[in-house]
Amino acid sequence: MDWDWALFQLINGWAGRWPLLDGAMRLLVNDYGLTTAMSLGLVALWLEGRGRAKRERNQQVVLMTILSLLAANLLLKLCNTIYFRPRPFHAHPVNLLFYHPTDSSLPSNAATVGFALAVSVWLRNRGAGLGFILAALLFGSARIFCGVHYPGDVLAGALLGGGVAYALSRQSRWLDPLFDIALDIARRMCLA
């Protein structure tokens, strides 16, 4: 995939030039920063909303997002078992700012998780969803910048995560009653 390699070179070519940019990208690319920040966003969303109806809508978004994450991760594992793509640093000289991951490059785990979360929120809450999509885009771009994914991996991850989130959102007729039960339990504990 020439376009993939060409785009990778364009983005990864910026790595190693400015220590400040490299440092910022290292903070974004690691497994802890953005994933934790996005999860904290879900905690905030759970409590967001003046009035019961608004809050309940946001809480349904959070439950749907958790479900999307679980489903996207399952599909990701399935993809990894049937297809293996080597990382860019295995086949080419790259500016690597991260450790050497050993799992398949395609689809990108980070993009799958990030976009499953972001699209799930965006479909029901555009305002909050925009922030999550921005975070997912940053997460995916940082993976390319630091040399651990091809752009195609990130695109595939985004399609997988976003697709799962979209497909599940179309099943709200079946899922909403389940969410209502979960919310009722939480409400009894004064937590919803």
Added chain:
Amino acid sequence: MLNFVSARLALSYLLLCALSCIGVLQIQAARQRLVGLSLWGGRGARWWGYAAGLLFIIGSFAGFYAFTPGIFVPGLAGSELAVLFAAGSILALVVTLTGASLAAPRPDRAAMEADEGEVVATPQLRGWIHIPQGSGPLPALCLVPEMGSSAGDLGMVGARLRTLGFVALSIDWMKAGDPWAQAQGTLPRYPDALALVPAGVNYLLHLPEVDEGRIGVIGFGLGGDLVLRAAAADEQIAAALAVSPCLTPEPCDPGLDLLRNRSFWQAVRWRRRRKAQSALVEQLNGLAFLPRIPPRPLLMLHPPGSPLPVPLTGVEIRPLPDPQMGLPRDQEVAQVIGCWCEENL
């Protein structure tokens, strides 16, 4: 199977999740005005909550990146991160709810005692009365608190009504001369509970300061159901006001809204009491007695978040001034009560 790589890394990440989650809870406690989640009891300006929350979040991330080795080498995988984040969130919730319970503002006992007025204790009722200075005849009100609350909790409303020129009698749910209730430490059951408001009205009627034609009743929570029943049966009641009456045995569960003005443990107790009183709510059936109330000023203050079980006619319905429960210590609720009584009695 989960592989946490190193105990230090896992513990550091757990700490990051817990502390940053406490930060998020503090920001949302300030933003949504949730006293039950606020580590400083919701006192002071909201920006304190935002500042403290940001400090928790930034501090926890800075500490994690500064003092945790192995962040940029292969470490925790997605499932481990998810488990640790869930554990950290639960830890943060427990710490926040416990801390907020300790920090929750306590009722100002001294102020309440100053507001309590004079004690009334007869074989039929027990409570407090506020009588204004000056000569009568004066309009009078009989106040019934929420089930399980004491008449002393209505001190602020009573004192306010006194300043407006009303005689205000706040009655306790537990009767002074009721050996069964005193022995059990419990509250009157149906139909004994129906005697509470008539006893209060009767007491007021025998006071020389009171104008017999201007007696009103005010009830909070289940006390509201009691005054609706009393207003349907007693022609001498000139006006009735029910603040957040129960009306149906299974009222809308306020859930998180309970934490707006009480700590988590107070909310748990409130729920338990609400459950216990549901049998009495069903027996009182205030909703069925509403149409039987003769034409007279009738107001219901209802929490805006919870819909009424049926459309009601012949009763003025206003939202509670603040989307909190109709606590009699709420200044805005007391103000609405005062204004309405001045207009209608």
